[in-house]
Amino acid sequence: MEGSQTLSLRERQKEGRRARIIAAAKSLFVEAGLGNITIEAIAEIAGVSSVTVHNYYGTKxxxxxxxxxxxxxxxxxxxxxxxxxxxxxxxxxxxxxxxxxxxxxxxxxxxxxxxxxxxxxxxxxxxxxxxxxxxxxxxxxxxxxxxxxxxxxxxxxxxxxxxxxxxxxxxxxxxxxxxxxxxxxxxxxxxxxxxxxxxxxxxxxxxxx
Amino acid sequence: MEGSQTLSLRERQKEGRRARIIAAAKSLFVEAGLGNITIEAIAEIAGVSSVTVHNYYGTKxxxxxxxxxxxxxxxxxxxxxxxxxxxxxxxxxxxxxxxxxxxxxxxxxxxxxxxxxxxxxxxxxxxxxxxxxxxxxxxxxxxxxxxxxxxxxxxxxxxxxxxxxxxxxxxxxxxxxxxxxxxxxxxxxxxxxxxxxxxxxxxxxxxxx
DNA sequence: ACAAAAACTTTTAGTCCACTAAAAATTTTA
DNA sequence: TAAAATTTTTAGTGGACTAAAAGTTTTTGT
CATH class of the missing domain: 1.10.357.10 (Tetracycline Repressor, domain 2)
Known part of the structure; x- marks a missing residue:
């Protein structure tokens, strides 16, 4: 459905996940401190599994x-x-x-x-x-x-x-x-x-x- | 066996545990980073239970x-x-x-x-x-x-x-x-x-x- | 001096969460 | 349609921290 730039579908999907994860994290960080937020919560809002968050960013x-x-x-x-x-x-x-x-x-x-x-x-x-x-x-x-x-x-x-x-x-x-x-x-x-x-x-x- | 200063036996025992805990912690901190040391290890060297370490100092x-x-x-x-x-x-x-x-x-x-x-x-x-x-x-x-x-x-x-x-x-x-x-x-x-x-x-x- | 009370510590049992490994499922690519 | 890439599910581990029951030792009142 999308025009395929120079990026493959897979790369675009990855980019999207990446963006959704940091957007989710940002929204959570602002309303509660880093210590009060779980990776699980970030993953849920971003629509991915918690393991994926770890795979992408390593640590919280x-x-x-x-x-x-x-x-x-x-x-x-x-x-x-x-x-x-x-x-x-x-x-x-x-x-x-x-x-x-x-x-x-x-x-x-x-x-x-x-x-x-x-x-x-x-x-x-x-x-x-x-x-x-x-x-x-x-x-x-x-x-x-x-x-x-x-x-x-x-x-x-x-x-x-x-x-x-x-x-x-x-x-x-x-x-x-x-x-x-x-x-x-x-x-x-x-x-x-x-x-x-x-x-x-x-x-x-x-x-x- | 010890001369009883102005401190009760109980207070002296507490002081001793306190001292042993921080001595144990210091020896461990120097040879490994804060992150590589467990409260359990500190407690063991100090000769107290890990719960006592928590009761005394709250957190690591x-x-x-x-x-x-x-x-x-x-x-x-x-x-x-x-x-x-x-x-x-x-x-x-x-x-x-x-x-x-x-x-x-x-x-x-x-x-x-x-x-x-x-x-x-x-x-x-x-x-x-x-x-x-x-x-x-x-x-x-x-x-x-x-x-x-x-x-x-x-x-x-x-x-x-x-x-x-x-x-x-x-x-x-x-x-x-x-x-x-x-x-x-x-x-x-x-x-x-x-x-x-x-x-x-x-x-x-x-x-x- | 002794028994009851008070003060602590330890044991026990759990919760929570970051982080990891590997198998299973899914989807893109060729 | 087979192969490759990538995510998810599943299953754990480790360790900080907590609550409460059980055990021990000091203190205290008589």
């Missing part, structure tokens, strides 16, 4: 991983669109970067799920998580480094600054505040943003020692 | 939590001894702080276990972990803030710097590098130290914008 956090990978791709696109070619100064750059990251994460999943994601990214049980997160961090830092170089080119930042080092330092700083933002349900984005600004201002006084 | 990560709490207490003592009253400058302060933290953590447990600790501290399943880590962070940052004030008093840091903000910013920065150090088996303490120095140097150029 493997399913979460697939969800997150999708979200990451979008985040990088959004950053490219919203951040590029309007450099003001380095502090403003990081604050806007941070705002975009915070807003983006919450449009996909809520804090409790992101806590599980961050948690999985550091524990060693799921090496793929580790890898995915290393890559994401690398790409996010690269965005900052690129923007820092634009600032330099525009004369808005001293040429003496090492773009790579500064990019990673700024990334680490905002990431610390991001994790804190995610770890506390009561912490608002604006509070976190405020704290991050204070971090930057305080550190820039170091040179006066 | 509850046992780990108790271990970590002990290590934290020691870390704060070590910091007080090794760091205090020799302020040089703020960059050197943070690098020494970082060195002490890295060295201390590895004398107790290895990276794979600390990964589980960090992981547990952010996921929401074990609220006690969250609480313990918030407290530890607060105390560690306080150490830095106190030292920063000593630097100011000694004229080695501008009076215009906000000690609290600077303390937290520096703490966050070193903590990011600490997590990276723990997350990578191949990352050495000296590499991490080097990266941290670059972070600080890069950020101190911000003011020249």
């Amino acid at each position: 956090s493997g399913v979460l991983l697939a969800l997150v990978a999708e979200s990451d791709r979008e985040l990088l696109e959004t950053l490219d669109e919203d951040l590029s070619h309007q450099p003001k100064d380095s502090i403003d750059l990081l604050l806007r970067f941070f705002t975009i990251v915070c807003d983006h994460t919450l449009t996909h999943l809520d804090k409790s799920v992101w806590r599980q994601v961050i948690s999985a990214s550091v524990d060693g049980d799921e090496p793929r998580f580790n890898k995915l997160y290393r890559e994401l961090d690398y790409r996010l830092a690269s965005v900052l480094i690129r923007e820092i170089e634009l600032l330099k080119a525009a004369g808005k930042l001293s040429e003496s600054a090492n773009s790579t080092h500064l990019g990673w330092a700024m990334f680490n700083l905002q990431n610390a505040r991001f994790v804190e933002f995610i770890a506390n349900d009561s912490k608002t984005r604006d509070q976190a943003l405020h704290d991050l600004r204070n971090d930057l201002l305080a550190l820039s006084t170091l040179v006066h020692s | 990560s509850g046992v780990l939590l108790a271990l970590v709490a002990e290590s934290d207490r020691e870390l704060l003592e070590t910091l007080d001894e090794d760091l205090s009253h020799q302020p040089k400058d703020s960059i050197d302060l943070l690098l020494r702080f970082f060195t002490i933290v890295c060295d201390h953590t590895l004398t107790h447990l290895d990276k794979s276990v600390w990964r589980q600790v960090i992981s547990a501290s952010v996921d929401g399943d074990e609220p006690r972990f969250n609480k313990l880590y918030r407290e530890l962070d607060y105390r560690l940052a306080s150490v830095l803030i106190r030292e920063i004030e000593l630097l100011k008093a000694a004229g080695k840091l501008s009076e215009s710097a906000n000690s609290t903000h600077l303390g937290w910013a520096m703490f966050n920065l070193q903590n990011a590098r600490f997590v990276e150090f723990i997350a990578n088996d191949s990352k050495t303490r000296d590499q991490a130290l080097h990266d941290l120095r670059n972070d600080l140097l890069a950020l101190s150029t911000l003011v020249h914008s």
Whole structure:
């Protein structure tokens, strides 16, 4: 019934199952934490057997991983669109970067799920998580480094600054505040943003020692 | 047979079991990851039933939590001894702080276990972990803030710097590098130290914008 | 000093769920 | 129509966690 692209019927069916599984998982993750959901439940909503879920994604956090990978791709696109070619100064750059990251994460999943994601990214049980997160961090830092170089080119930042080092330092700083933002349900984005600004201002006084 | 301090026999027995359980857990955690160890195994070495382990510590990560709490207490003592009253400058302060933290953590447990600790501290399943880590962070940052004030008093840091903000910013920065150090088996303490120095140097150029 | 009570631990018996292996059934492909 | 690919069913295993009954040891009141 369907037009047969370059994919065989079998491949299309597989793709469909894959999509149904992560859609089911997403809907469940949002209404209950990772720990309160069974693979069985995901499988049932997706219309496949639980064994198939295991065969496709290996473990329960493997399913979460697939969800997150999708979200990451979008985040990088959004950053490219919203951040590029309007450099003001380095502090403003990081604050806007941070705002975009915070807003983006919450449009996909809520804090409790992101806590599980961050948690999985550091524990060693799921090496793929580790890898995915290393890559994401690398790409996010690269965005900052690129923007820092634009600032330099525009004369808005001293040429003496090492773009790579500064990019990673700024990334680490905002990431610390991001994790804190995610770890506390009561912490608002604006509070976190405020704290991050204070971090930057305080550190820039170091040179006066 | 034992002299009866202020504790009843029952309380002493309990204390003994508690101690035996965490000792058993520690020995097992070091030779295999958290995930490869059963409560049953811990109980057997400690000479109690598995139900008792559950009654005492609730969950498997509850046992780990108790271990970590002990290590934290020691870390704060070590910091007080090794760091205090020799302020040089703020960059050197943070690098020494970082060195002490890295060295201390590895004398107790290895990276794979600390990964589980960090992981547990952010996921929401074990609220006690969250609480313990918030407290530890607060105390560690306080150490830095106190030292920063000593630097100011000694004229080695501008009076215009906000000690609290600077303390937290520096703490966050070193903590990011600490997590990276723990997350990578191949990352050495000296590499991490080097990266941290670059972070600080890069950020101190911000003011020249 | 002794018996009853209180405080614990252990044993027992289960539940739940992730994860696995292999046989059976189904469906696409050739 | 036979072969290949893939899912489902079936059947387990392992281990965390729980509830409650049974057993043991300390405490306590007299």
